[in-house]
Amino acid sequence: MTQTKTAPHRVVIIGGGFGGLYAAKAFAKAPNIDVTLIDKRNFHLFQPLLYQVATGSLSPGEISSPLRMVLRNQKNTHVLLDEVRDIDPATKTVTLTEGSIAYDSLIVATGASHFYFGNDHWQEDAPGLKTIEDAIDIRRRIFEAFEAAEKSDDPVQREAWLTFAIVGAGPTGVEMAGAIAELAHKTLKHDFSNIDTTQAKILLIEGMDRVLPPYAPDLSAKAQESLEKLGVTIQPKSFVTNIDGDNLTIRCNDEEIHVNAKTTIWAAGIRASKLGRVLADRAGAELDRAGRVIVSPRLSLPTNDDIYVVGDLAHFAHQGSRPLPGVAPVAMQEGQYVATAIQKQLQGQEIADFTYVDFGSLAVIGQNEAVADLGFVRFSGFLAWIIWIVAHIYYLIEFDNKLLVMVQWGWSYLTRGRGARLITGEASLVPVKVKTPVTEKVEEKSVA
Amino acid sequence: MTQTKTAPHRVVIIGGGFGGLYAAKAFAKAPNIDVTLIDKRNFHLFQPLLYQVATGSLSPGEISSPLRMVLRNQKNTHVLLDEVRDIDPATKTVTLTEGSIAYDSLIVATGASHFYFGNDHWQEDAPGLKTIEDAIDIRRRIFEAFEAAEKSDDPVQREAWLTFAIVGAGPTGVEMAGAIAELAHKTLKHDFSNIDTTQAKILLIEGMDRVLPPYAPDLSAKAQESLEKLGVTIQPKSFVTNIDGDNLTIRCNDEEIHVNAKTTIWAAGIRASKLGRVLADRAGAELDRAGRVIVSPRLSLPTNDDIYVVGDLAHFAHQGSRPLPGVAPVAMQEGQYVATAIQKQLQGQEIADFTYVDFGSLAVIGQNEAVADLGFVRFSGFLAWIIWIVAHIYYLIEFDNKLLVMVQWGWSYLTRGRGARLITGEASLVPVKVKTPVTEKVEEKSVA
Numbered sequence: 086m087t088q089t090k091t092a093p094h095r096v097v098i099i100g101g102g103f104g105g106l107y108a109a110k111a112f113a114k115a116p117n118i119d120v121t122l123i124d125k126r127n128f129h130l131f132q133p134l135l136y137q138v139a140t141g142s143l144s145p146g147e148i149s150s151p152l153r154m155v156l157r158n159q160k161n162t163h164v165l166l167d168e169v170r171d172i173d174p175a176t177k178t179v180t181l182t183e184g185s186i187a188y189d190s191l192i193v194a195t196g197a198s199h200f201y202f203g204n205d206h207w208q209e210d211a212p213g214l215k216t217i218e219d220a221i222d223i224r225r226r227i228f229e230a231f232e233a234a235e236k237s238d239d240p241v242q243r244e245a246w247l248t249f250a251i252v253g254a255g256p257t258g259v260e261m262a263g264a265i266a267e268l269a270h271k272t273l274k275h276d277f278s279n280i281d282t283t284q285a286k287i288l289l290i291e292g293m294d295r296v297l298p299p300y301a302p303d304l305s306a307k308a309q310e311s312l313e314k315l316g317v318t319i320q321p322k323s324f325v326t327n328i329d330g331d332n333l334t335i336r337c338n339d340e341e342i343h344v345n346a347k348t349t350i351w352a353a354g355i356r357a358s359k360l361g362r363v364l365a366d367r368a369g370a371e372l373d374r375a376g377r378v379i380v381s382p383r384l385s386l387p388t389n390d391d392i393y394v395v396g397d398l399a400h401f402a403h404q405g406s407r408p409l410p411g412v413a414p415v416a417m418q419e420g421q422y423v424a425t426a427i428q429k430q431l432q433g434q435e436i437a438d439f440t441y442v443d444f445g446s447l448a449v450i451g452q453n454e455a456v457a458d459l460g461f462v463r464f465s466g467f468l469a470w471i472i473w474i475v476a477h478i479y480y481l482i483e484f485d486n487k488l489l490v491m492v493q494w495g496w497s498y499l500t501r502g503r504g505a506r507l508i509t510g511e512a513s514l515v516p517v518k519v520k521t522p523v524t525e526k527v528e529e530k531s532v533a
Numbered sequence: 534m535t536q537t538k539t540a541p542h543r544v545v546i547i548g549g550g551f552g553g554l555y556a557a558k559a560f561a562k563a564p565n566i567d568v569t570l571i572d573k574r575n576f577h578l579f580q581p582l583l584y585q586v587a588t589g590s591l592s593p594g595e596i597s598s599p600l601r602m603v604l605r606n607q608k609n610t611h612v613l614l615d616e617v618r619d620i621d622p623a624t625k626t627v628t629l630t631e632g633s634i635a636y637d638s639l640i641v642a643t644g645a646s647h648f649y650f651g652n653d654h655w656q657e658d659a660p661g662l663k664t665i666e667d668a669i670d671i672r673r674r675i676f677e678a679f680e681a682a683e684k685s686d687d688p689v690q691r692e693a694w695l696t697f698a699i700v701g702a703g704p705t706g707v708e709m710a711g712a713i714a715e716l717a718h719k720t721l722k723h724d725f726s727n728i729d730t731t732q733a734k735i736l737l738i739e740g741m742d743r744v745l746p747p748y749a750p751d752l753s754a755k756a757q758e759s760l761e762k763l764g765v766t767i768q769p770k771s772f773v774t775n776i777d778g779d780n781l782t783i784r785c786n787d788e789e790i791h792v793n794a795k796t797t798i799w800a801a802g803i804r805a806s807k808l809g810r811v812l813a814d815r816a817g818a819e820l821d822r823a824g825r826v827i828v829s830p831r832l833s834l835p836t837n838d839d840i841y842v843v844g845d846l847a848h849f850a851h852q853g854s855r856p857l858p859g860v861a862p863v864a865m866q867e868g869q870y871v872a873t874a875i876q877k878q879l880q881g882q883e884i885a886d887f888t889y890v891d892f893g894s895l896a897v898i899g900q901n902e903a904v905a906d907l908g909f910v911r912f913s914g915f916l917a918w919i920i921w922i923v924a925h926i927y928y929l930i931e932f933d934n935k936l937l938v939m940v941q942w943g944w945s946y947l948t949r950g951r952g953a954r955l956i957t958g959e960a961s962l963v964p965v966k967v968k969t970p971v972t973e974k975v976e977e978k979s980v981a
Contacts, residue, residue: 127676127956146592151954153724163726166680166956183684217957228575232614236631276601278611507597508575508614509665 093119093161094431096424097179097188099169099360101129101152104194104396104416111424113159118428120162121186123179127151127166130217131481133413136257138220139350140227140264141506145217148481169195169360174368174389190391190427193360194420197377197397197411200354207328211250211349214257223350225508227265230348232508235277241345247285248346250333252325253353254291255298256448259308261350262289263451266315271452283316288344290320290335292353297448297456299410304456307465311450355411357398368392373400373408382438384423393426395419401439409441413480418442447473541567541609542879544872545627545636547617547808549577549600552642552844552864559872561607566876568610569634571627575599575614578665579929581861584705586668587798588675588712589954593665596929617643617808622816622837638839638875641808642868645825645845645859648802655776659698659797662705671798673956675713678796679721680956682728689793693779695733696794700773701801702739703746704896707756709798710737711899714763719900735765736792738783740801742769745896745904747858752904755913759898803859805846816840821848821856830886832871841874843867849887857889861928866890895921 094117098105101124109122131148138145152164171180172193178185199213212222227249234246247269251262269285276282289296289312295305296312296319309319320337327334333344357376364370364378369388371379377400378386384399386392396416401409409415422439429436445459449470457469542565546553549572557570579596586593600612619628620641626633647661660670675697682694695717699710717733724730737744737760743753744760744767757767768785775782781792805824812818812826817836819827825848826834832847834840844864850856857863870887877884893907897918905917 127680127954144592144594145955145957146595149955153721154954157723166684217955232575236614273601275605276612506575506599506602507593507665509593 091117093117094427095187095189096120096192096427097186097190098122098192098194099179100124100194100196100358100396101126101164102132102194102196102396102416103413104196104399104420105192106152106155106420107417108192108194108395108420108424109156109159109162111421112161112428115161115424115428118161118431120159121165122152122156122162123165123167123169123181123186124152125166125168127153127164129155132215133477134481135214135217135220136260136264138217139214139223139261140268141224142264145221149217172360172363172367172392174392177391188391190393192393192395192420192423193364193378193398194394194396194416195358195360195398197355197357197375199351200356200375201351202354204328207325207351210328210330211252211351213351214261221509224506226348227268228506228508231273231277231280231282233347234280236279243280244286245331245345246347247280247282248288248344248348249285250288250290250344250346250349252290252349252351254289254293254296254319254321255352258289258291258350258352259296259312259448259450261352262287262317263312263315263449263454266312266317267451270316285316287317288320288346289317290323290325292322292324294321296321300446300448300456300458301463304458304463304465308448308450308456311454311456311465315451315454355397361394361398364392364394370394375400377408383426383436384419384439393423395423401441403438404441412446414444415441417480447476449473539565541565542875543635543637544568544640544875545634545638546570546640546642547627548572548642548644548806548844549574549612550580550642550644550844550864551861552644552847552868553640554600554603554868555865556640556642556843556868556872557604557610558607559869560609560876563609563872563876566609566879568607569613570600570604570610571613571615571617571629571634572600573614573616575601575612577603580663581925582929583662583665583668584708584712586665587662587671587709588716589672590712593669597665620808620811620815620840622840625839636839638841640841640843640868640871641812641826641846642842642844642864643806643808643846644864645803645805645823647799648804648823649799650802652776655773655799658776658778659700659773659799661799662709669957672954674796675716676954676956679725679728679730681795683725684727691728692734693793694795695728695730696736696792696796697733698736698738698781698792698794698797700738700797700799702737702741702744702767702769703800706737706739706798706800707744707760707896707898709800710735710765711760711763711897711902714760714765715899718764731764733764736768736794737765738768738771738773740770740772744769748894748896748904748906749911752906752911752913756896756898756904759902759904759913763899763902803845809842809846812840812842818842823848825856831874831884832867832887841871843871849889851886852889860894862892863889865928895924897921 098108101122106129109120112118112120128149128151134148137143156162167181169179178187198215201207230246234243237243249265251258266287269282273282296308297305323335323337326336331345331347333346335342355375361372361376361378365372368386370386378394379400380394381387382403384393384395397411418441426436447457449455453467453470455469455473456465457472546556549570554577557568560566560568576597576599582596585591604610615629617627626635646663649655660667678694682691685691697713699706714735717730721730744756745753771783771785774784779793779795781794783790803823809820809824809826813820816834818834826842827848828842829835830851832841845859848856866889874884895905897903901915901918903917903921904913905920
């Protein structure tokens with residue numbers, strides 16, 4: 086009896102973040118499946134630690150793994166460095182910058198970015214933290230601010246250089262505020278001659294009435310207490326109404342506050358990748374207000390079950406009272422689920438709906454300080470911090486990065502040093518001979 | 534009896550490379566001396582390992598130490614992030630971009646850069662390796678070349694993408710050629726679907742008749758043998774006469790050779806920092822052909838003994854038949870000598886002339902492969918490689934970097950992986966929505 090060899094089932098994955106990469110890895114031993122992972126960057130970025138690059142603790146290479154390296158032993162998987170222009174569900178084709186690629190199943194995992202609520206021009210004065218380039222830019226701004234304060238003779242200017250505003254007190258905002266406070270109050274304390282870095286003002290602005298709004302109120306209170314101990318000033322129930330250079334206008338309870346901050350970091354708002362719009366136009370997908378794609382209980386489009394959406398781009402509302410949050414564990418589980426579902430479908434097996442297994446939420450505030458909500462128990466402090474470290478080390482995809490980050494962290498912990506606080510890149514405080522143009526930002530990371 | 538407290542002796546050091554930093558450190562416990570170290574960057578760069586950043590083995594933060602961190606415990610030393618515009622020996626003043634600073638003793642240590650022999654426009658197509666930004670740019674070019682080859686359907690284009698030309702076979706050129714050959718023949722071997730990376734051509738172009746011309750001929754022969762085994766093609770007695778995009782014209786024995794290489798790296802020529810010119814105009818210093826300052830046996834200007842020049846900017850011809858080479862050990866010893874000489878002079882002690890203690894030369898070719906000339910003995914292979922590693926680890930200024938680089942190297946050695954091979958920065962193969970302008974290069978790193 087001869088077995089008929091059928092052509093392999095072609096899976097195309099767009100995006101090498103947590104959702105896309107974990108989907109690709111879950112196809113590792115799938116028989117007769119051909120996987121193509123498309124990303125416009127050649128590396129997977131471990132985004133939860135990006136704030137540590139922005140504050141000089143880690144180097145970019147330590148939180149990035151080349152996609153080809155991660156997937157090198159997976160013979161059925163190809164990596165394509167390209168950007169997706171269009172998706173055509175009729176011909177089952179993805180259009181790239183050059184050429185196109187056909188799929189049998191498509192997994193869209195292009196994530197989301199921050200959102201300026203219609204004020205995109207604020208980006209120049211208040212960058213967000215999404216890419217390696219963002220992190221290096223923010224790192225440059227932070228360390229140049231201290232250098233500029235050191236040089237300034239004008240007390241008003243000096244105060245402005247030593248004022249850091251962080252907009253949004255979600256996990257990223259809290260982590261940034263905590264890390265900058267530690268820089269000012271601990272790491273850099275003895276580094277300057279003319280300024281007292283502990284006089285720096287770190288302002289954390291949040292629209293809701295507390296920090297970490299998605300967390301339980303007692304954890305928010307704990308986090309607030311820890312942040313204030315570190316030297317962070319929390320400004321709740323406040324909205325930024327204008328940013329103009331270093332002039333920040335904040336509205337709080339019908340009152341207007343003006344702040345002069347040379348460094349503002351944007352950690353608020355969410356806008357889904359533009360491929361959400363493409364799926365709406367081309368495949369009739371429904372989007373939520375943030376532009377995320379509303380998916381079926383099996384993470385596919387209700388209108389087209391060959392197209393799956395996972396990670397931050399997906400709006401999954403079939404579990405709990407709110408859609409699943411845009412965090413790495415959700416994306417990882419969704420990616421793995423879809424890869425398994427596609428394999429089961431090909432084998433004619435039953436597929437259960439997706440269920441997110443929530444192992445809890447963690448947010449780090451500073452050295453020895455984090456908050457944890459494991460569902461059955463909530464706590465903060467040193468133990469939460471240790472759990473945060475173990476969880477992050479565990480998930481750093483490639484072992485060499487794990488080892489490196491552990492050594493780096495161990496050493497930083499003992500010395501409170503931050504060896505990666507380099508001022509590199511385009512703009513520079515010190516006028517250089519050839520004026521370097523400020524590189525324009527790509528608005529969204531998300532379209533792979 | 535009352536002791537009269539005199540005002541501290543003001544030492545100004547320009548440049549935080551090996552010469553300047555080792556001078557600053559040698560003032561650590563000097564009584565009644567006030568040191569100011571000026572650099573336009575906020576970190577010391579461990580330049581001997583820069584090629585490892587350019588080839589994706591190390592991250593920038595791993596070979597850089599913030600100057601303020603290195604000198605934080607040295608109470609008599611201030612770090613100033615600024616650029617020197619002028620030096621006035623009459624008023625003993627250094628002019629900065631903003632303001633000026635007075636000195637009693639001045640140490641100029643602003644180094645040298647590569648030189649295009651009057652063809653500065655080649656820089657765009659054939660970048661040199663001097664700064665962190667250079668290394669990231671070259672890293673991007675190398676890894677984008679493999680990606681472009683993977684995507685190309687045209688065999689001619691594909692071959693051009695897989696051709697890497699390195700101009701100059703001194704230590705940097707040899708290290709770059711060896712590292713790129715290892716990438717192509719080992720590290721990336723299994724990473725691509727459409728290309729065989731071992732087909733890559735690595736061309737090492739040298740004007741002299743052998744690689745590593747300053748070394749003994751038997752070591753050059755050994756190095757050549759090792760490079761060829763790694764897959765490097767050596768093109769001796771050859772001069773680049775034109776670079777136009779990816780078209781390279783080479784003259785060899787009155788013959789013209791045309792090479793189509795998408796990646797060309799410049800590792801030839803030396804031009805001293807512009808402050809050499811300033812010292813010539815303002816203090817009557819004599820310069821050699823490369824623009825280096827000819828110094829006295831005590832490393833000061835023959836015309837002005839308050840001004841010292843150390844490191845790559847200095848032409849010291851009082852020992853041996855040739856001036857001392859522009860390598861880190863020379864700069865370190867010169868910096869330390871000058872700091873000691875200034876202290877002795879203040880105490881009215883005798884000062885001996887500078888003597889360079891040569892512990893030998895080392896050049897690395899690849900994994901397990903280096904050449905060593907320790908004066909009394911010359912050898913190559915694994916032992917030389919181990920000595921190279923130990924020497925470099927020993928001199929990595931800050932302990933955290935030492936530890937990190939050791940872990941990184943240990944892991945890379947075992948896995949042959951290169952985790953830091955990120956494509957980041959401005960230009961990108963993949964057209965992005967907003968066109969990013971190519972950042973213009975600052976021509977010289979050297980003026981601190």
